[in-house]
C-alpha cells in the first residue's frame with residue numbers, strides 16, 4: 197500500500213456521545229484509486245465514522261485529510277465541496293421531488309444556484325440546466341432508474357432508494373465516494389450490477405470507501421479492508437489477511453448470541 | 454352596474470395586494486418550510502416606509518420626503534428586506550416552532566413600536582395624506598381605482614414571474630431539498646443557512662411591497678392595520694390556495710379575501726346592530742372554518758405542489774414510462 201500521497205488520511209479520529217466512545221482513535225490511509233472496505237459488527241462505529249468524516253457529527257479529536265487538505269471541522273456542505281460525497285445507510289431522498297430532480301440537485305456549481313442569476317442570466321441558467329439534465333439522465337440510466345425517473349422519490353422501493361443515493365453522489369464527480377451499505381436491501385441481480393457499476397467507476401479512477409456487511413461483495417471488490425469493532429480499528433490489510441486475523445474472527449464471533 | 458364594477462375593482466386591488474404578501478409567504482413556507490408567524494410585521498415595515506418616503510412633510514413627524522410612488526415601493530422592499538436580514542440572522546437557526554414563536558413576537562413588537570414611536574410613526578393616529586399617484590392622473594374615483602388596479606396587476610405579474618423563474622430553477626430546487634431533508638441537502642453541498650436566509654429575506658421583501666401597495670392605495674397608515682389577524686388571513690390564503698404553488702397562492706388570496714369581504718357585507722345587513730361590534734370576530738371564525746375544511750378535505754390546498762421543479766425536467770419523464778397496467 198502506498199504510504200505517500202493517499203486520497204484519504206485519518207489520524208486519531210474520535211467521536212464520543214456522552215460517555216460512550218463510538219469512534220475511538222481511528223487512523224488509516226486510503227490510497228488514490230482504491231476501493232476501501234470498512235467492515236465490522238453492528239454498532240462498531242462505521243456509520244459514525246462516515247458521519248464524522250462528512251462533517252455531520254464533527255469529530256471530538258483527530259485529523260482528516262482529503263487529497264492533502266484538512267477537512268475535519270468543516271460543515272457538511274464544505275466537506276462536499278472539498279470532494280467527499282457520501283450516501284446514507286438509511287436513504288434520505290427528497291420524497292416530494294421526482295427521481296430526476298433528486299438527481300439534478302447535485303449540479304456542478306450551476307449559476308442558477310445563486311438566486312439573482314435566474315433573473316439576470318436566464319439563458320445561461322437554462323443552458324446549464326439542460327446540460328445537467330442530460331447528465332442526470334445518464335447517471336439515472338447507469339443506476340437502472342430510468343423507468344421511475346418521473347416518479348416522486350417517496351414512492352420508490354428500498355432497493356431503488358439505495359440506487360438513488362448512489363445516483364446522487366455520482367452526479368458530483370467527487371474525489372472520494374463513501375457508500376454506507378450500498379447492497380443492503382438490493383436484490384441479488386441488482387447487487388451484481390451494482391458491483392459492476394462500482395468497478396466500472398473505479399476503472400475510471402474513482403476512489404471509494406464502502407461499508408458493507410455482504411462479505412461476497414467486500415471480498416470481491418475491496419482492497420484494502422479496514423475492520424472496526426467497538427469503535428476501534430482492529431485490522432487493516434487485504435482480504436485474505438482479514439480472514440486469518442484472530443481479532444477479526446473474535447469480533448464477529450463475539451457478535452453471535 | 455357601475456356600483457358593482459367599482460366594488461369589483463376595489464376588491465381586486467386589495468385581494469391582489471394581499472396576494473403579493475401570500476406569494477412572499479409561499480416562498481418562505483411553501484418552498485422552504487420557514488414558519489413565519491410575523492407576516493403582519495413585515496407588511497407594517499413596508500407600509501410605514503411607504504408613508505415616510507412618499508408622504509407630505511410635517512413638522513411633528515420625521516419623514517415625509519414626498520418622493521415618487523415607485524421610490525416608495527422600492528424603499529418599502531429595501532426596508533423590509535433589511536429588517537428581514539437582521540431578524541433572519543438572529544432567528545434563522547431557530548427552526549420550526551422556534552422560528553414561529555420568534556417571528557410572532559417580532560411582529561407584535563413592530564406593531565407596538567408603530568403605536569408608540571410617535572415622532573416617526575405618528576403613534577396611534579398613524580400617518581395620513583399619503584398621495585395616491587392615480588389622483589394626479591385622472592378625475593373620478595372609478596378611473597383612479599382602475600389605474601391603481603392596473604398598477605397592482607403589473608406589480609403582481611412581475612412578482613409572480615420573478616418567483617416562477619426562481620422556483621423553477623436550481624435555486625428553487627435547492628429550497629425544496631432543504632425543506633424536505635436539510636441534512637441530505639447539506640451532505641450534497643447545499644448551504645442550508647444561506648439559502649434559508651435568502652428565501653426569508655426575499656419573502657419578507659414581498660410582504661413589505663404588499664404593505665406599501667396597501668398604504669399607497671388607502672392613503673394613510675395606521676398601526677391597527679397590522680394586527681396578528683392579518684398574519685392569520687395571509688396564512689389561510691396560502692393554505693387554501695395551495696402551498697408551494699404560486700398560482701395557488703394568488704387563487705387563495707382571491708378566494709379568502711372574497712369570503713372575508715362578502716361575509717362582512719352580509720354581517721352588516723343581517724346581524725342585529727347590537728352584535729355588529731363582533732362582526733370582525735364572526736369573520737375571523739368563518740375564515741378559520743374555511744381553513745379547517747380545506748385542511749380536512751384538501752390538505753394540499755386547491756392547487757397543490759407539483760413534483761417537478763425545473764422547467765427542464767418537466768415534460769419528458771412521462772414519455773419513458775410504460776402505460777400502467
Ligand SMILES: Nc1ncnc2c1ncn2[C@@H]1O[C@H](COP(=O)(O)OP(=O)(O)OP(=O)(O)O)[C@@H](O)[C@H]1O
Nearest residue numbers: 213216218236237238239240241242243244245285
Ligand atoms: N447520535 C448518536 N447519539 C448517541 N449514540 C449514537 C449516535 N449515533 C450512533 N450512536 C451509537 O454509536 C454506536 C455505533 O453506531 P454506528 O451507527 O456507527 O454503527 P455501525 O457500525 O454503522 O453499525 P451497523 O453495521 O449496524 O450500521 C452505536 O452503539 C450507536 O448506538
Ligand SMILES: [Mg+2]
Nearest residue numbers: 242243244285
Ligand atoms: Mg451503520
